[in-house]
Amino acid sequence: MTLQRIAESKLPTPFAEFRITVFQSDDGKEHVVVSLGELAGEPPLIRIHSECLTGDALFSLRCDCGAQLNAALQKIAEDGRGAVLYLRQEGRGIGLGNKIRAYALQDKGADTVEANHQLGFPADAREYGLAIDLLKELDLCHIRLMTNNPRKLDALEQAGVTIVERVPLESGRNPHNESYLATKAAKLGHLLGLP
Numbered sequence: 001m002t003l004q005r006i007a008e009s010k011l012p013t014p015f016a017e018f019r020i021t022v023f024q025s026d027d028g029k030e031h032v033v034v035s036l037g038e039l040a041g042e043p044p045l046i047r048i049h050s051e052c053l054t055g056d057a058l059f060s061l062r063c064d065c066g067a068q069l070n071a072a073l074q075k076i077a078e079d080g081r082g083a084v085l086y087l088r089q090e091g092r093g094i095g096l097g098n099k100i101r102a103y104a105l106q107d108k109g110a111d112t113v114e115a116n117h118q119l120g121f122p123a124d125a126r127e128y129g130l131a132i133d134l135l136k137e138l139d140l141c142h143i144r145l146m147t148n149n150p151r152k153l154d155a156l157e158q159a160g161v162t163i164v165e166r167v168p169l170e171s172g173r174n175p176h177n178e179s180y181l182a183t184k185a186a187k188l189g190h191l192l193g194l195p
């Protein structure tokens with residue numbers, strides 16, 4: 001996968017004035033890096049976030065994505081430096097339409113993993129090559145990663161990225177996503193301190 005840096009500007013937000021950089025991958029998808037301060041030097045706070053239109057932009061309570069994105073930007077602003085790598089891997093890689101199909105199956109009783117399987121997809125169709133390539137583009141090999149996902153940690157470590165610290169990102173739990181989060185912990189191995 002080659003990534004081309006295609007555009008960059010300031011991005012003022014309620015948290016801080018970030019920089020936004022757009023990278024285009026071979027398949028034409030436009031991935032985003034929202035960064036603050038100088039990333040070189042001491043390992044910076046990094047969030048590798050998979051697109052979730054419903055959670056990130058439409059306030060959906062079915063997942064915790066929007067709250068995690070908010071918390072990540074907030075933590076970076078507090079730290080004074082860091083970046084969110086926003087990857088266009090909607091629906092754990094199956095796309096928006098298929099994610100909504102999976103939601104419909106969940107409305108009929110399937111859990112998030114079973115719904116993906118019923119549609120003929122793996123539980124998680126993402127691969128981390130893109131994240132690894134983007135980290136390389138940004139010259140980031142020692143990072144403090146905001147995540148609860150052990151597969152993400154393993155994939156990056158195996159690719160030679162040193163995670164000097166895992167920063168948990170537990171926010172946005174609500175009655176609508178309780179069983180979704182429980183399934184993530186039980187079947188996908190997410191490190192969540194659930195009650």
Ligand SMILES: Nc1nc2c(ncn2[C@@H]2O[C@H](COP(=O)(O)OP(=O)(O)OP(=O)(O)O)[C@@H](O)[C@H]2O)c(=O)[nH]1
Nearest residue numbers: 050051052063089090091092099102112147148149
């Ligand atoms: N297929 C599918 N995708 C979902 C569902 N709910 C959320 N997503 C997608 O899941 C992705 C986020 O994955 P998560 O498992 O929440 O988080 P993660 O990136 O693996 O791990 P963290 O770093 O701990 O947040 C986004 O692309 C969402 O669109 C669902 O029920 N089905």
Ligand SMILES: [Zn+2]
Nearest residue numbers: 052055063065
């Ligand atoms: Zn989501």
